[in-house]
Amino acid sequence: MGDGSRRHDLVIIGGGVGGLVTASVAGQLGLDVVLIEREPNLGGDCLHYGCVPSKTLIRSAEVARLARDAERFGISVSTVSVDLEKVMDRVRGVIARIQPHDDPERFRGYGVDVRFGTARFLDSHTVDVDGEAIAGRRFVIATGSRPVAPPIPGLEAVDYLTNETVFAEKRLPERLAVLGGGPIGLELAQAFQRLGSQVTVLEMAPQILPREDPEIAASLRDALIAEGLDVRTGVTVDRVDGEAGLHRLHCRAGEQKEIVEADRLLIAAGRSPNTDALDLDRAGVANDRAGIRVDARMRTTAKHIFACGDVCGPYPFTHMAEYQAGIIIANAIFRVPKKADYRVVPWVTYTDPEVAHVGLTEQQALDQGLAVQIARFPFGEVDRALAEGSEHGLAKLVVHKGRLVGASMVGAHAGELIHELVLAMQARLKIGQIAAAIHAYPTLAQIHRRAVNSLYSPKLFAPGTRRLVHWINRLLP
Numbered sequence: 001m002g003d004g005s006r007r008h009d010l011v012i013i014g015g016g017v018g019g020l021v022t023a024s025v026a027g028q029l030g031l032d033v034v035l036i037e038r039e040p041n042l043g044g045d046c047l048h049y050g051c052v053p054s055k056t057l058i059r060s061a062e063v064a065r066l067a068r069d070a071e072r073f074g075i076s077v078s079t080v081s082v083d084l085e086k087v088m089d090r091v092r093g094v095i096a097r098i099q100p101h102d103d104p105e106r107f108r109g110y111g112v113d114v115r116f117g118t119a120r121f122l123d124s125h126t127v128d129v130d131g132e133a134i135a136g137r138r139f140v141i142a143t144g145s146r147p148v149a150p151p152i153p154g155l156e157a158v159d160y161l162t163n164e165t166v167f168a169e170k171r172l173p174e175r176l177a178v179l180g181g182g183p184i185g186l187e188l189a190q191a192f193q194r195l196g197s198q199v200t201v202l203e204m205a206p207q208i209l210p211r212e213d214p215e216i217a218a219s220l221r222d223a224l225i226a227e228g229l230d231v232r233t234g235v236t237v238d239r240v241d242g243e244a245g246l247h248r249l250h251c252r253a254g255e256q257k258e259i260v261e262a263d264r265l266l267i268a269a270g271r272s273p274n275t276d277a278l279d280l281d282r283a284g285v286a287n288d289r290a291g292i293r294v295d296a297r298m299r300t301t302a303k304h305i306f307a308c309g310d311v312c313g314p315y316p317f318t319h320m321a322e323y324q325a326g327i328i329i330a331n332a333i334f335r336v337p338k339k340a341d342y343r344v345v346p347w348v349t350y351t352d353p354e355v356a357h358v359g360l361t362e363q364q365a366l367d368q369g370l371a372v373q374i375a376r377f378p379f380g381e382v383d384r385a386l387a388e389g390s391e392h393g394l395a396k397l398v399v400h401k402g403r404l405v406g407a408s409m410v411g412a413h414a415g416e417l418i419h420e421l422v423l424a425m426q427a428r429l430k431i432g433q434i435a436a437a438i439h440a441y442p443t444l445a446q447i448h449r450r451a452v453n454s455l456y457s458p459k460l461f462a463p464g465t466r467r468l469v470h471w472i473n474r475l476l477p
Contacts, residue, residue: 008032010332011127011136013119013278016044018142018309018321018328020102025329027110034113034136036129038277042102042114045144045310046318047095049164054187056094057167058350060087061194065227065352072389082195084172091167121283124302138304138332141285141292142321143274145310150179150269154240158247160265163188169264173197177249177262179237181208183349185268186224190351193229200230200260202251204269207233209349213361213396213408220355220410223392240265273311296339297331298324306332317347344425348415353379353393356418359406359425365398373399375431377451379411384442388412395451397421402430413444420448431455 010026012019015037023035039048046052070077100106104114117130126135147162149155161169163184174197178189181203193199201208201224208224208231209217224231238250249260273291280286286293286301292312294300300307306328309321323340330338349355365372380391393411397404407421424434435452439445459465 007125007135007137008034008113009136010034010138010140011134012036012140012142013127014044014140014142014144014274014309014311015039015042015102015114016142016144016309016321017046017318018325019044019140020107021322021325022140022142022308022328022332023107023112024110026333027107027112029333030111031333032113033111034115034134035107036115036117036119036127036134038116038118040116041099042104042107043099045146045164047098047102049167051318052095052098053091053167054163054184054191055350056091057087057191058187058352060090061191062352064196065194082172084195085170087195088167088169118277120277120279121285122279124283124305139283139306140328140332141278141300141305141307141311142309142325143278143311144321145271145273145291145316147267148270148272149267150237152237152240155267158240158242158265159244160247160267162267166266173262173264175262176200176264176266177202177247177260178266178268179249180268180270181205181210181231181233182268183209185266186220186349186351188266188268189229190224190227193227198228198230200262201232202235202237202249202260203231203233204236205233209355212349212355212357213363215362215396216355216357216394216408216410219393220349220351220353223353223410224351271310271316273313275311297337298327298340299331314342315345315347317345320345344422346418346422348418350415353390353411354414355408355410356414357406357408358418358422359404360398361406361408362396362398365400365405370400370405372405373455375399375451375455377447377454379444379447382442382444382447382450384444384446385412387442395447397431397451399431399455402432403428404431409447411444411447417445417447420445 009031010033012023012035023033026033064082067077067080107114119127119129122128126133176192176197176199178185178201181201189199189201207217208221221231234253236252238252240249242248247262247265251258251260275287284302292307294307294312298306308324310316327338327340330336346358375397377395379385379393385391390412395409398406404425431452435449439449
């Protein structure tokens with residue numbers, strides 16, 4: 001048992017993005033910092049099971065898709081063969097290249113005491129790490145979340161995949177069933193479809209991507225179906241059975257029942273915050289199924305204990321954990337009472353076409369009683385999209401009193417394009433300033449200018465404006 005009488009300035013539990021950002025700043029500022037991670041390496045879910053491996057897999061799948069579709073671009077490719085084991089080797093290779101950024105020695109060089117083990121609170125100022133008591137003045141909980149399986153009878157008896165295990169696959173399944181039509185499920189479903197599997201997506205909600213604008217989600221669904229995915233919504237899985245190499249999902253959609261058979265089953269139907277092992281009650285930290293309860297300064301109900309990332313929400317994104325870590329740094333290290341502001345939070349689903357969103361949807365704005373204008377513009381009328389053969393999708397802007405309150409896009413590189421709109425919302429720009437900015441031609445970013453101009457065109461070419469122009473040109477030399 002260690003000496004718990006020594007109080008470290010800051011004890012951080014969790015070595016993902018939120019914990020690492022906080023630890024690096026605190027350590028380099030000279031604080032006495034302990035970082036505790038229960039996994040054998042740093043980096044968290046994003047590096048090992050989430051953002052990095054999934055986007056690497058998606059890129060390989062995109063290459064396979066382009067090769068098969070090469071004839072459309074005037075190029076002949078004789079055969080396309082996919083070796084899933086080599087694809088996953090590349091995934092691991094990319095992780096290995098990024099891993100040095102999260103090397104424990106790097107953080108030890110900042111003065112951070114990096115420990116590997118499982119932490120649980122003994123009281124509000126002490127944690128036990130595998131038998132050693134570690135005391136701290138302030139704490140940060142950044143333990144993330146994990147995939148959870150829905151309570152479907154028979155599921156526990158079959159061998160299913162999650163985002164934590166799918167990247168270890170070596171054989172491409174002929175038929176893959178994906179339970180869940182959210183971002184993780186759709187990204188992996190499309191990737192496996194493009195690599196050569198026949199994929200069926202089963203989503204309980206009435207639409208895929210339930211948090212997105214229905215118009216945007218419907219456009220993506222059309223694109224996925226056109227690629228060959230079997231996308232089903234409003235589906236309940238009553239039970240699962242099967243044997244080695246065969247899964248049977250007994251499904252129900254209204255009164256219609258059907259059995260979906262697949263060689264492999266991927267569960268992407270939700271996540272749960274990693275709080276079970278922490279003994280939060282001993283620290284006076286309130287939590288529930290949604291995670292740890294925090295205020296706008298990221299403080300828990302024990303004010304010297306902070307939390308960030310998936311473990312507290314409200315958004316399960318790596319960039320949100322990083323943002324919230326910055327709020328903690330202001331409050332816990334610099335003692336500046338900074339509050340989190342979620343007015344402008346972008347997110348992206350990395351399907352093809354991509355889906356990107358920031359702010360309010362049209363319905364959310366109407367629910368708040370806002371009188372809004374909706375600007376739409378299709379990718380199919382943007383010259384660069386036509387040149388690239390990526391004309392599917394649209395941009396949809398939600399405007400209130402001349403300013404953006406939200407935007408949603410489905411289209412090529414939407415995840416990159418959304419940031420012009422993020423900046424416009426953050427700076428509270430008038431939409432006319434977007435239209436007035438010179439956009440290089442030919443770029444996909446012209447879609448922003450043209451979407452805004454679609455609101456001005458009816459007024460610009462209205463009869464009253466035409467009469468005004470007529471008289472100006474008659475009266476002035």
